[in-house]
Amino acid sequence: MEDFNAAQEELLDKYKKGICTPQEKAAVENWYNQQSEMTSDDLDEPDYDQTRKEIWTALQSRRIKALNENKDKSVIGLKRHYLSIAASLLIVVAAGLFFLMYKRQEQPLKTSEQASIARPGGNKAYLTLSNGKRIVLNDTLSGTLAVHAGVKITKTANGQIACEVIPGKAGDPLKYNTLEAPKGGQYQITLVDGTKIWLNAASVLRYPSQFAGKERKVELTGEAYFEVAKSKTKSFVVVSKQQEVQVLGTHFNINAYEDEAGIKTTLVEGSVKITASSSSQKREAAMELDDVILKPGQQSTVKDNRINIKEVDTEEAIAWKNGYFTFENDNLEMIMRKLERWYDVEVTYTGRISNKVKVMGSISRNTELPELLKMLESTDKFKFKTEGRRITVML
Numbered sequence: 001m002e003d004f005n006a007a008q009e010e011l012l013d014k015y016k017k018g019i020c021t022p023q024e025k026a027a028v029e030n031w032y033n034q035q036s037e038m039t040s041d042d043l044d045e046p047d048y049d050q051t052r053k054e055i056w057t058a059l060q061s062r063r064i065k066a067l068n069e070n071k072d073k074s075v076i077g078l079k080r081h082y083l084s085i086a087a088s089l090l091i092v093v094a095a096g097l098f099f100l101m102y103k104r105q106e107q108p109l110k111t112s113e114q115a116s117i118a119r120p121g122g123n124k125a126y127l128t129l130s131n132g133k134r135i136v137l138n139d140t141l142s143g144t145l146a147v148h149a150g151v152k153i154t155k156t157a158n159g160q161i162a163c164e165v166i167p168g169k170a171g172d173p174l175k176y177n178t179l180e181a182p183k184g185g186q187y188q189i190t191l192v193d194g195t196k197i198w199l200n201a202a203s204v205l206r207y208p209s210q211f212a213g214k215e216r217k218v219e220l221t222g223e224a225y226f227e228v229a230k231s232k233t234k235s236f237v238v239v240s241k242q243q244e245v246q247v248l249g250t251h252f253n254i255n256a257y258e259d260e261a262g263i264k265t266t267l268v269e270g271s272v273k274i275t276a277s278s279s280s281q282k283r284e285a286a287m288e289l290d291d292v293i294l295k296p297g298q299q300s301t302v303k304d305n306r307i308n309i310k311e312v313d314t315e316e317a318i319a320w321k322n323g324y325f326t327f328e329n330d331n332l333e334m335i336m337r338k339l340e341r342w343y344d345v346e347v348t349y350t351g352r353i354s355n356k357v358k359v360m361g362s363i364s365r366n367t368e369l370p371e372l373l374k375m376l377e378s379t380d381k382f383k384f385k386t387e388g389r390r391i392t393v394m395l
Contacts, residue, residue: 118343118369118389121201123159125187130175130209137161137187149175149209151192161189165210174212179205181222184344186320191216194229195236198321201341202257223255225321239277243302246273252294253317259337262303266317267294274300276307319362325372326362331355332382336393343369344389351395357381 124138129148137155145153145161150169154162161179181187181199188198192210199205203222217237228236230249238245240256242263250270256263265274275291292307294300299312319326325342327335333355336347342365359379363372373384373391383394 118345119184120366120368121184121186121342121344123187124185125179125181125199127153127161128178128180130177138185151209159188161187163190163192163209165192175209176206177209179207182344183341193231193234196227198225200224200320220254220256222257223253223320225251225253225318227251241277242305243277244275246275247271253321255317257337262301264299264301264317265294266299266312266314267296268314268318269296271295274302274307276302276305320365323365324362325365327359329358329360331358332393335359335376336391339369339372339391345369346390347393348390349393349395353395
């Protein structure tokens, strides 16, 4: 180890010149002072013994080199030169041990290990324009993302997408863009009419760059919360697989995940009209409602072309938008579907699943997954085994 680590050499040189920062000076002097107090018991790891031998070899080598270079100098000068080298190397020993111990204390995970650990989701999504251009939003800096179909698309400083019609470009052909929040993601967008939409994990919103005609129509797969800008002339329509929701200006949440039992629409304020998207003949045969009008605090569920309505706590329905998981008599499968989407994990089951066990409670969506699973295990009803991004529920 005659050629010391470049960072150590630089630190030593700065220390000798007196130009260290307070933090660098403290690091060197702290380890220098602790040298006399350290014993082999303090640092009994193999790396330390090897480092000590290498530093001692370097010390001897440099001493011999110094003797050869200074053989014509006076004994006093030689001693001073040697003592200067020895003192410098002792500081390098201290600095070397500092770097060694600091590295051991941190011990960062390998990239592959980090990738396999499930973390809480965050603001990330993909925006695909009608011309095929795909923009990764979580890696994009704020500012203008694209100018397309007469609309300027920007990312604001607080991480949202805003769409604005360029003056004089309102006559551009109708083109559709797609905003996709993957598992472990969520995103907010403001459309050209001022409507704000929060998109939950594993959800897709298809929307026109500009609204033409008498309707403002968008398509949703997954879950989203809408704050629709009011318009007296253009109704706002959200199309999902089994229903259409029509409004003039209001706040509501739609849960239209394909793996859930029915599509749920929860009204926070205003009014909406729910229409089951099946043929009128089927609706009449099953004695189903053509459409219903929801009032604030009501939730409709569309399943098998039927519409059911009930009173609900709207806070529970939009808890995800406010950063919480809220379990309202949820069974295990309902809970695990939420965790799959937000933490981007795969869930498997061993044993017989019972939906009789219900869970109530609320917890931040920023909670680390192991902590959340531990809380569920405290009910003594569930046991979990985690391997990377796979969770096995043992029943």
